[in-house]
Structure formats: C-alpha cells, structure tokens
Amino acid sequence: MATVFKKTQMLTDTPFHYCPGCTHGIAHRLVAEAIEEMGFQNNVIGIAPVGCAVFAYNYFNCDMIEAAHGRASAVATGVKRVNPQNIVFAYQGDGDLASIGMAEIVHAAARGEKITVIFINNAIYGMTGGQMAPTTLEGQKSTTCVYGRDSLLNGNPIKVCELLATLDGPAYIERVALSDASSVRKAKKAVKKAFEYQRQGKGFTLVEMLSSCPTNWKMTPDKALEYVKNDMQKIFPLGVFKEVE
Amino acid sequence: MKKLMKGNEAIAEAAVRAGCRAFFGYPITPQNEIPEYMSWRQNEVGGTFVQAESEVAAINMVYGAASAGVRAMTSSSSPGISLKQEGISYICGAELPCVIVNMVRSGPGLGGIQPAQSDYFQAVKGGGHGDYHMLVYGPSGVQESVDIMYQAFDKAEKYRCPVMILGDGMLGQMMEAVELPEMKDISKLPKQEWAVTGKGRGKTRKIINSLYIQPDELEEVTHRLFDRYAEMAKNETASEEYMTQDAEIILTAYGTVGRIAKSAVNMLREKGIKAGLIRPITLYPFPSKAYNDLAKKDAVKQFICVELSMGQMIEDVKLAVNGLKEVKFYGRTGGNVVSPEDIVNAVIKEVK
Ligand SMILES: Cc1ncc(C[n+]2csc(CCOP(=O)(O)OP(=O)(O)O)c2C)c(N)n1
Ligand code: SF4
Numbered sequence: 001m002a003t004v005f006k007k008t009q010m011l012t013d014t015p016f017h018y019c020p021g022c023t024h025g026i027a028h029r030l031v032a033e034a035i036e037e038m039g040f041q042n043n044v045i046g047i048a049p050v051g052c053a054v055f056a057y058n059y060f061n062c063d064m065i066e067a068a069h070g071r072a073s074a075v076a077t078g079v080k081r082v083n084p085q086n087i088v089f090a091y092q093g094d095g096d097l098a099s100i101g102m103a104e105i106v107h108a109a110a111r112g113e114k115i116t117v118i119f120i121n122n123a124i125y126g127m128t129g130g131q132m133a134p135t136t137l138e139g140q141k142s143t144t145c146v147y148g149r150d151s152l153l154n155g156n157p158i159k160v161c162e163l164l165a166t167l168d169g170p171a172y173i174e175r176v177a178l179s180d181a182s183s184v185r186k187a188k189k190a191v192k193k194a195f196e197y198q199r200q201g202k203g204f205t206l207v208e209m210l211s212s213c214p215t216n217w218k219m220t221p222d223k224a225l226e227y228v229k230n231d232m233q234k235i236f237p238l239g240v241f242k243e244v245e
Numbered sequence: 246m247k248k249l250m251k252g253n254e255a256i257a258e259a260a261v262r263a264g265c266r267a268f269f270g271y272p273i274t275p276q277n278e279i280p281e282y283m284s285w286r287q288n289e290v291g292g293t294f295v296q297a298e299s300e301v302a303a304i305n306m307v308y309g310a311a312s313a314g315v316r317a318m319t320s321s322s323s324p325g326i327s328l329k330q331e332g333i334s335y336i337c338g339a340e341l342p343c344v345i346v347n348m349v350r351s352g353p354g355l356g357g358i359q360p361a362q363s364d365y366f367q368a369v370k371g372g373g374h375g376d377y378h379m380l381v382y383g384p385s386g387v388q389e390s391v392d393i394m395y396q397a398f399d400k401a402e403k404y405r406c407p408v409m410i411l412g413d414g415m416l417g418q419m420m421e422a423v424e425l426p427e428m429k430d431i432s433k434l435p436k437q438e439w440a441v442t443g444k445g446r447g448k449t450r451k452i453i454n455s456l457y458i459q460p461d462e463l464e465e466v467t468h469r470l471f472d473r474y475a476e477m478a479k480n481e482t483a484s485e486e487y488m489t490q491d492a493e494i495i496l497t498a499y500g501t502v503g504r505i506a507k508s509a510v511n512m513l514r515e516k517g518i519k520a521g522l523i524r525p526i527t528l529y530p531f532p533s534k535a536y537n538d539l540a541k542k543d544a545v546k547q548f549i550c551v552e553l554s555m556g557q558m559i560e561d562v563k564l565a566v567n568g569l570k571e572v573k574f575y576g577r578t579g580g581n582v583v584s585p586e587d588i589v590n591a592v593i594k595e596v597k
Contacts, residue, residue, distance in 0.1 A: 078309020
C-alpha cells in the first residue's frame with residue numbers, strides 16, 4: 001500500500017497537550033515539516049517559550065532549550081552566536097514576544113540576529129486562562145477586559161510585523177494565518193523561506209501566525225477559525241512586510 | 246612577568262585565558278571596563294561579545310550560550326544584578342555553568358556608584374526565586390580575583406551552577422601588578438555531554454530546561470542541586486586567617502575590606518592589642534567551621550564583623566559562632582569606605 005501521508009520525524013510521538021481545535025499543533029507540524037524537508041534535522045536547535053507552547057521541547061524532535069517568559073530571542077541570540085552553523089528557531093506567543101519580551105525581540109531584530117522566530121498571535125494569554133494580550137483586538141473580551149478591550153482604557157493592539165519591518169536588521173518578515181487549508185500551505189512556505197534566509201545568513205527572520213484559542217475565546221474550533229479569518233485579519237493584514245534581496 | 250592592571254581588566258583577561266568565549270553585558274558603573282575590554286578581546290580570540298539591550302537580555306544570552314556548552318559570562322553592578330536574578334534562577338534550575346561578576350555599588354535603588362557590600366544577601370541567599378545557591382567568591386585584591394576567575398569555569402562546570410565573583414568598585418578600579426596565567430587551549434577543555442549541538446534526535450536529544458511540573462520530580466532535581474552544594478562545601482570552602490593563633494579579638498571582613506582589616510590588625514598589634522583576622526574567600530559555601538573553631542578557643546573573647554553595609558555577612562558569622570562568643574558589628578554604608586584607622590578606633594571602643 002502506498003503511503004500518502006506520514007507524520008514528520010521532526011515531531012516526537014509525545015501526544016500534544018493542546019486543547020481540541022487549537023492551532024498550536026498545526027504551527028508545530030509546519031515548523032517540523034519545514035525542518036525535515038529542508039534537511040536541517042541534524043543541525044537545528046529550538047527555543048520554547050513560556051505560554052501554552054511551554055512543552056514544545058517535548059514535541060520537536062531536536063535539541064531544545066526552554067527559555068524564561070519573553071526571553072526566547074535573547075536565548076536564541078546566545079546559542080546562535082556561539083554556534084553560528086546551527087539553524088536556530090524561537091517559538092513564542094504574543095504575551096511572550098510582544099509584551100514581556102518586547103525589548104528582546106526588537107533588539108534581536110535590530111541586531112539582525114540570524115535566527116527564525118515563529119510568532120503565534122492568538123490575541124490572548126492562553127496558558128494563564130485568557131487574559132488580555134498586547135494583540136487582543138479592540139472589543140474582544142478577555143478575563144482582564146471583561147467588557148471587551150477599550151482602547152482608551154487598555155490601549156491598542158500591537159502590530160508586530162509592521163513594527164519590526166521599520167528596522168534594518170530583519171531579512172524576512174511575513175504574517176500568515178492558520179485559518180484554512182490554503183492559508184496553512186502558505187504559512188509553511190513562509191516558514192521555509194524564513195529558514196532559507198537564515199541558512200543564507202541574510203539576517204533576522206520572523207513569521208507571525210494568526211492563530212486560534214477556542215478555549216479562551218469561548219468559541220467552537222470552527223467559529224474560532226472564522227474569527228481569525230474575518231476579525232483578526234482586519235487588524236493584522238497578511239503579507240510580506242520585509243524581504244531583503 | 247607581572248603586569249600592572251586595573252581589577253576589571255585583569256578579571257576580563259583572566260576570563261579569556263580561562264576559556265571564556267562568550268560575553269554578554271550592559272553598561273553600568275563601576276564595571277564598564279569589563280565589557281569594554283571584552284568587546285575587542287573576544288574578537289581577537291574568536292569569541293562572541295554582544296552589548297545586550299538590558300541585563301535581563303544579557304543573562305538570557307548567557308543562558309543560551311551556556312546551553313551550547315561554551316564558557317559564557319556576564320558582569321554588572323548591583324542594579325543590573327537585580328535584573329539578572331530571573332536568569333540566574335533559570336540557569337541554576339537548568340543546571341548550567343557560567344560566571345557572573347558583580348562589582349557591587351551602594352544601594353538600595355539607584356543608590357550610588359561608590360564601593361559597597363550590600364549585595365551579600367542577594368549573592369549568597371538567593372536573590373532570584375526558588376531553592377538554589379551559587380558558588381560565591383569575595384576576592385580581596387586583583388591577583389586573587391585573577392586566580393579565582395581562572396578556575397571559575399572549571400568549578401561552574403563541575404557543579405553545574407553559576408560562579409559569582411562578588412567584588413566592589415574598589416576592586417574593579419584599583420591597579421595592581423598581577424601575574425596572569427597562561428591561555429587555556431579551549432580545544433582541550435572537557436566536552437559537556439548535556440550541551441545542545443543541533444545534532445540531537447530521538448534518544449540523543451538534549452533538552453535544557455528548568456520546568457518540572459510533577460512535584461516529586463522537581464523535589465528530586467532540587468535534592469540533586471543540594472547534593473552538589475554539599476559536595477561544593479566539602480571541596481571549595483576557603484578562608485584566610487591572619488594572626489589568629491593568640492588573638493583575643495577576631496576581626497572578620499571579606500573582599501577589599503578584608504584587606505583593610507588586615508592593616509588594622511597590624512596597627513592593633515603595635516598598640517599591644519591581640520587582634521587577628523578571619524577573611525572568608527568563599528561566601529557561599531560559608532567557612533562556618535573555621536569560625537566555629539576560633540570561637541571554641543579560650544583566648545578568643547569576641548568577634549568584630551566589618552562590612553560596607555548595615556550588616557549582612559554578620560548573620561552567617563553569628564550562625565557559625567553559634568553563641569559561643571559575642572559578635573559585634575562595625576560598618577559604613579552608602580558608598581563610604583572604612584580605613585584601617587576607622588577599624589582600629591572601632592576596636593579600641595569595644596575593648597574599653
Ligand atoms: C515572569 C513571568 N510572568 C508571568 C508568567 C505567567 N505566564 C505564563 S504563560 C503567560 C502568557 C502566555 O501567553 P502567550 O505568550 O500569548 O502564549 P499562549 O499561552 O497564548 O500560547 C504568562 C503571563 C510567567 N511564567 N513568568
Ligand atoms: S488555551 Fe488556547 S492557546 Fe492554549 S492550548 Fe488551549 S486553545 Fe491552545
């Protein structure tokens with residue numbers, strides 16, 4: 001019998017702990033497949049964040065480092081600088097990257113660190129139970145903005161790709177969505193491109209993935225994907241924000 | 246051949262010769278000469294230097310580089326060391342070696358830039374969260390700093406924990422003639438089998454982590470750390486005694502103040518007062534036994550602990566002396582330094 005689909009070897013057999021319908025699992029698979037397809041399996045180090053993906057080190061079948069909350073890109077800087085031949089990726093959520101770790105990500109990008117950051121934007125703090133994130137949409141409810149985010153009270157969502165694209169260090173910055181099959185395919189292409197730019201030593205690379213958190217959004221998985229497509233993309237438009245020659 | 250060097254630069258050079266090939270720092274007085282020196286010196290030896298965006302980032306870069314098994318270090322001064330506490334706790338939890346230099350300035354808050362010893366508690370009792378310790382040295386001069394720095398990575402790797410060198414503004418800024426050790430051949434350093442290389446797959450995968458969600462597992466890990474600390478106490482505890490044989494008054498001080506206290510002992514002896522000195526070289530593990538042995542001597546009447554703080558090390562001294570003899574305190578704070586005469590006068594007041 002011909003095998004038409006096989007799980008990538010770059011994921012371990014440990015079952016994901018993610019909630020049903022959560023897109024963290026898709027993001028993991030895309031990154032793992034990209035590593036395998038590009039032949040980096042014996043030359044890759046991943047950095048796990050603090051957030052729902054804290055156990056990413058149990059899932060990616062490669063050497064992994066668990067970082068403190070928000071510090072993944074600083075840790076990635078340290079390991080990449082001393083092991084420049086390695087492909088190094090940091091996997092970070094929106095609270096991790098755009099709130100507590102904002103300084104670390106901006107400066108890693110500005111320095112043009114030759115790393116790839118996979119940025120999971122689900123507009124909420126998943127792990128701690130659904131508090132407001134720096135990317136929570138205006139009007140979106142969370143446990144710390146129960147009437148919906150009010151920009152006068154709570155500020156406005158931060159657009160990470162747009163912000164980082166103003167810097168000279170990044171080589172490649174793209175925002176993708178994990179909302180349907182065709183956008184997932186595009187997301188994988190973006191990951192591969194980012195890794196390729198890293199391999200060529202062009203500079204800092206980041207792929208933002210608009211993701212869903214059905215549990216804390218209090219939506220069914222389907223509805224949550226629609227929210228990614230219809231609501232999130234209005235504030236966070238997809239596209240390439242930076243690409244150097 | 247001896248070379249005249251500033252403390253900060255001598256420590257940086259000793260680190261390079263000890264095999265340090267990654268330095269991450271952020272400017273703060275009075276330790277700026279260390280990152281400044283490293284910025285060109287690491288380049289010469291093919292190492293890494295990054296001026297980080299903050300001390301938080303710097304210690305996390307150390308975490309990353311140390312994860313790869315490279316001899317990595319950072320240096321800072323008090324406010325910056327406060328910011329590093331999160332990273333230090335993670336490094337201890339993840340059982341990584343590294344070296345951290347703290348050229349202590351006065352505090353709390355922004356404090357001042359003059360020498361102080363008010364970070365003793367932070368260095369030896371924790372500072373960050375969780376059950377952990379570091380190997381902490383309090384060198385009293387430039388040569389001793391160089392000698393300690395030269396061995397610091399070996400110790401850090403042996404016990405898989407950070408080594409902290411607790412100095413102060415005086416130590417960093419003073420110039421002394423030093424004998425520098427030879428450059429270690431880094432290709433001959435022991436390979437760290439736990440380090441990430443990018444080659445791990447399946448069973449050969451390396452994971453650097455401090456998260457243990459099962460209480461029993463974390464308890465076991467913590468016991469492993471503390472078994473290492475016990476081993477460290479057995480092998481590394483160090484102190485210097487000066488004229489304690491027949492001493493009635495035992496002065497005690499660490500770091501540069503230990504040196505000042507030594508001069509005070511000489512002056513007191515000239516005045517016919519039988520003074521001696523015990524100077525801890527390791528602050529953690531604390532040389533409690535040496536203190537206790539002195540306290541048990543009939544000749545010894547009292548201890549006087551001299552510190553550039555409101556009295557921090559004195560708590561460990563009292564625990565070690567265990568009520569056998571009186572322990573008095575003399576200190577200055579806020580960045581004020583004590584002179585040998587100040588100490589002599591303080592002692593004379595006590596003996597009257
Ligand atoms: C210093 C620190 N502050 C707070 C926390 C608690 N904490 C854990 S995960 C998290 C937020 C994670 O949210 P995000 O990065 O958006 O990832 P998600 O869980 O949504 O994937 C917070 C605040 C922590 N672990 N460390
Ligand atoms: S809480 Fe949200 S982000 Fe976390 S696993 Fe569940 S669905 Fe995913």
